[in-house]
Each structure stands twice: as C-alpha cells, then as structure tokens.
Amino acid sequence: MTDSQDNRIAERRQAMAALLRKRGIRSQSVLDAMERVPRHAFVPGHLAELAYEDGALPIGEGQTISQPYIVALMTEAAGIDKKSRVLEIGTGSGYSTAILSAVAGEVYSVERHEALAEAARQRLEASGFAGNVSIRVGDGTLGWPDKAPFDAIIVAAAGPRIPDALQAQLAVGGKLVMPVGAAAGAQALTRVVRDAADDFRNEALAQVSFVPLIGAQGWQR
Ligand code: SAH
Secondary structure (H helix, E strand, O other): OOHHHHHHHHHHHHHHHHHHHHOOOOOHHHHHHHHHOOHHHHOOHHHHHHOOOOOOEEEEOOEEEOOHHHHHHHHHHOOOOOOOEEEEEOOOOOHHHHHHHHHOOEEEEEEOOHHHHHHHHHHHHHHOOOOOEEEEEOOHHHOOHHHOOEEEEEEOOEEOOOOHHHHHOEEEEEEEEEEEEOOOOOEEEEEEEEEEOOEEEEEEEEEEOOOEOEOOOOEOO
C-alpha cells in the first residue's frame, strides 16, 4: 500500500469514528479503538472499499462482520477497561475481537466455525492485535469455564435467551451484552449486570439484527 492510500484509509477511519461519536458513542477508549483498528483488513478483499461504511458485510460461511456502530455500542455498554478480562462469543472476522483487544486487558473469543477462527487468528496477528487474545473453536453458548470469571461477556450472535452458562461465568459487578430474540429479523440488544452473586439486572439497549447463535444453549441450527 502506498503512503497516500494509507493516509486516505486513516482519514476514512477518523470520519467513521466522528460519525460514531455523533451517533452517541461517548467512551474515548472505544472511539480510539475504532479509529485504530484497520477494518478493511477484516473483510474480504473485494469489499475493502466498503469497510468504513457503517454497515454489516458478508465474511463467508453465511456469517457477517458486525456494523461498526453496533460493535462500538456493545463494547461501550460492557464497561470494559484495560483491567478487564473479556469473553467474546462469535469471533467471526476477528474485527470486534481486535476492538476488544485495544480496550481490554485479556480477550477470550470462541467461534464455532473452524475456518473463520483460523482466518481471524491470522488477521489479528497481521494487524498487531493478537497479543492479548486467545481464540478457541467450540460452542460459545457454554462459555469458556477454565478462564472464568469474566468482567465482561459480549455475544455477537442472537439467541432465544441469555445462556445460563454465560451468566454463571460473569464476575460479580460484570456486564454481559447480547442480542435476544428471534433467529432472524429484529432482536433486543440486552445488557445483563450481575449486581451480586444471585442478582442479575436486565435492560434493553437497542433493536438489532444479528445472525443466530447456534449451540446447546442457543438455537438448534
Ligand atoms: N463479531 C464478529 C461478527 C460475528 S457474526 C465480527 O466482528 O466479525 C457471529 C458469529 O458467531 C459467526 O461467526 C458465527 O459462526 C458465530 N457463532 C454462532 N453461534 C456460535 C456459538 N454457539 N459459539 C461460537 N460462535 C458462534
């Protein structure tokens, strides 16, 4: 890539971050991460031109890279900082994983499609966001018990309900953000705050449209 191409891409990312701020994203660390992570490196080559439009894009295996605004909203809502241990379900392209890598301490991400997990690992490595990230192939509705508890859990696919396994792996004071509702169409982006060991508070944040969460505590494909 030439220097002038690099500059043009950096400008488009700045414009994207400015738009996210206008739409209500307030966390400076999230806005900084959105400005730093090269989203074009996480989409298929022929779609790179569209990487800084605020939309979802196909990434193969019938899956999509999430819309930048929604990635920013979920990351902000989960209240993550550099001390946070974060669990992500649905690595997909690895883009949101890179955003989490930039704002969190440690990131654990689970993806059910082996090919997507492998491609995400390579993109994270190539773009310099792999250092604090571990990716596992498996059913994320069961979480990652060995690494629990987590200060934040972000689920990037829509399930019929909040999986019990994920609630159990949330630290007291921790926040889980996940779309809940029908497998296709609109779902409610839901935040669960664990106020005490047996006290979970739910709130709806926005209407969203995600691909289905498929697994033991999700949809049965
Ligand atoms: N955050 C991703 C978007 C991923 S789309 C990005 O920025 O690119 C949702 C992803 O969840 C898909 O890759 C899908 O394969 C994955 N997924 C669905 N059900 C899952 C499950 N039970 N465990 C892990 N991953 C799952």
